[in-house]
Amino acid sequence: MKRVYVYKGFERFWHWTQATLIIFLAFTGFEVHGSFSVLGFEHATRFHRVASWMLIGLIIFAIFWHLVTGEWRQYIPTTKKLAEQIRFYSFGMFKGEKHPAKKTELNKLNPLQRLVYLGFKLVLIPLTVISGLVYMFHKTIDRNDIVLISEISLDSVAFWHTLGAILIMVFLVIHVYMTTTGHTPTSNIRAMITGYEDLEEEDEVEKE
Ligand code: HEM
Numbered sequence: 001m002k003r004v005y006v007y008k009g010f011e012r013f014w015h016w017t018q019a020t021l022i023i024f025l026a027f028t029g030f031e032v033h034g035s036f037s038v039l040g041f042e043h044a045t046r047f048h049r050v051a052s053w054m055l056i057g058l059i060i061f062a063i064f065w066h067l068v069t070g071e072w073r074q075y076i077p078t079t080k081k082l083a084e085q086i087r088f089y090s091f092g093m094f095k096g097e098k099h100p101a102k103k104t105e106l107n108k109l110n111p112l113q114r115l116v117y118l119g120f121k122l123v124l125i126p127l128t129v130i131s132g133l134v135y136m137f138h139k140t141i142d143r144n145d146i147v148l149i150s151e152i153s154l155d156s157v158a159f160w161h162t163l164g165a166i167l168i169m170v171f172l173v174i175h176v177y178m179t180t181t182g183h184t185p186t187s188n189i190r191a192m193i194t195g196y197e198d199l200e201e202e203d204e205v206e207k208e
Contacts, residue, residue: 001198006108006191011071014062015192021055022168029165052132059125074109075118082111093181103199120171128164135161 007015028051031037031044039047066072084100089112092100101110109117135157138150150157182188183198191197 002201003196004105004199005195006103006105006197006199007195008069009195010061010065012192012195014058014065017058018055018062021051021058022172024051025055026165026169029161033162049136052129052136056129059129074107075114075121077114077118078111080111082115085110085112089178089181099183103197116171120168124164124167124171128161128168131157131161131164 025048028039028044028048031039032041032048038044081101088097088100099110101107103110134150134152135154138152138154138157179188179192180186182191187197
């Protein structure tokens with residue numbers, strides 16, 4: 001085994017801050033939705049709005065980081081070994097088979113992760129953020145104190161935003177489960193905390 005630096009400092013900061021903000025947004029959002037009452041509607045609404053601006057700020061920095069470092073290439077979808085990867089998660093890993101895709105510093109996502117994370121970044125997050133912004137600015141007051149109400153019905157905005165929120169929660173549960181399917185149950189989580197992961201020597205040298 002060889003110790004490899006897989007996740008850079010910003011990447012780990014971005015990952016855990018995004019996770020914290022999303023969980024907090026889900027908590028406050030579902031309180032706004034009326035699912036439970038802990039903070040009270042007023043506080044939940046205010047905290048939800050503050051956290052949503054923090055998430056937008058973080059997303060802007062993350063987009064910039066991915067473009068500047070070229071790390072966006074990690075998410076280019078591929079069908080190479082995709083079927084093997086699905087087979088591995090469905091049966092292979094329960095029989096102790098080896099991971100079909102080799103993880104390296106330059107190729108850290110397997111083909112299924114590439115597809116799922118790309119969907120998360122290009123569909124789920126934009127759906128939730130854009131519907132959230134439309135929700136926020138649905139009713140605005142212009143400079144002449146005239147209240148402008150958007151043409152889009154608030155019900156449909158709330159529907160798409162809640163749908164995005166539910167799908168993000170589904171993603172989160174599956175994602176946390178999948179993190180335990182690495183070389184050891186905690187190796188992936190430890191890598192996202194320390195940046196380092198023990199990879200098999202042959203895994204590390206084999207490039208895509
Ligand atoms: C930048 C991102 C987001 C923005 C701008 C945003 C904005 C909003 C706004 C404006 C509301 C209506 C309450 C209010 O007036 O404050 C709302 C409600 C809600 N948000 Fe978000 N939000 C964002 C992200 C999220 C995330 C990540 C989740 C969960 C994973 C979430 C879950 C919810 C839920 C469940 C509601 C209640 C919907 C309803 O029943 O009407 N939001 N959000």
